[in-house]
Amino acid sequence: MPIEEKLAEISELKAKMAALRPLSVEQGKELKQRVRIEHVWSSNAIEGNTLTLHEVVSILNTGMIVHGVPVKDVLETLDLNEAYEYMMELASQQTPLSSTLIRTLNRIVTLQTTNDKANAGVYRILAAWPFGSEDKPYVAPFDIAPQMDQLLDWAHTEQKTLHPVQFAADLHQKFVSIHPFADGNGRTARLLMNMALTQAGYPVINVQPDKEARTIYMEDLAVSRESANLQPFESLISDYVRKTLAQRISILELNEKNQEDAxxxxxxxxEKFLQDKDND
Known part of the structure; x- marks a missing residue:
């Protein structure tokens, strides 16, 4: 399906979602908690974190650390959870994208796991490339600062004109293509993408970390970077948004049905029982 048709369908799904009865405060809190935990698990797992979703739930909901899991994986879980909550706070305030915002997200993401804490949130000074692709380096260190400035200029203009899902996907792709930091670029990119989606009223999406889904995600990023054709990655992210909207609509429709049934x-x-109780 052409990207234009996907985006049109997504807009229709968003309008349908908005027309449904919202969840209660408690239901909404529980759903948001589940989405946050899945994001922490999936985004870290894409980068090689070995914790299962069950283990992440245990750490974030109960504070219990599963015996035998790597300390680094636990710390990454705690850091990304903090970064996610910070991102959602920024999104709720409609905070404009800035270098300070991006640096701060990266600092939080890598807070307890980087080997060089002084350089968390600092643009890298050494060359970097995708694993196994030394012949296809990311942006050269001396070009990072000007290209990040260009990214921010682009974002401030295009966020007002592009479809929100297309903008979020392009923001992720452009940021990763620059790869400005020594560590945490992927996790930071997915936070930035979801901040843009949330600001536009879309639900958070979580790229899945299983082998097939991760391979498709990485390949579409690579194709978009190497060919300057953003549509493969835009199409992938659109599919995630469309699926997430459909799931959210199903939840809201089920909630409406359950409320009416009850x-x-x-x-x-x-009613008589309540009246008698009030009269006692």
Missing amino acids: KNDVDPRF
């Missing part, structure tokens, strides 16, 4: 299935003696 409303129409009340024992008439219940």
Whole structure:
């Protein structure tokens, strides 16, 4: 399906979602918590973190550390959880993208695991490339600062004109192509993408870390970077947004049905019971 058709369908799904009865405060909190935990697990797992979703749930919900898991993986979990909550706070305030915002996200993401804490959030000074692709380096160190400035200029203009999903995907792709930091670029990119989606009223999406999904994700990023054709990656992210919107709509529709079913299935003696209780 052409990207234009996907984006049009996504806009329709978003409007459908907005027209449905919202979840209760408690339901909303529980759903947001589950999305956050899945993001922490999936985004870290894409980068090689070995913790399972169950182990991440245990760490973030109960503070219990599973015996035998690597300390670094636990610290990455705690750091990304903090960075996610910071990102969501920025999104709720409609905070404009800035170098300070990006550097701060990267600092939080790598806070407890970087070997060089003084350079967390600092642009790298050495060459970098995708694993196994030394012949295809990311942006050269001396070009990082000007290209990040160009990225911010682009973002401030295009966020107002591009479809929000297309903008979020392009922001992720352009940031990763620069690869400005020594560590945490992928996790930072996925936070930036989701901040853009959230600011536009879309749900957070979580790129899946299983072998097939990760391979497709990495290949589409590589193709977009090497060919300057952003559509493969835009199409992939659009598919994630479309699937997430469909899931959210299903939840909201089920909630409406359950509410109506409960409303129409009340024992008439219940009202009398309440009245008698009030009169006691």
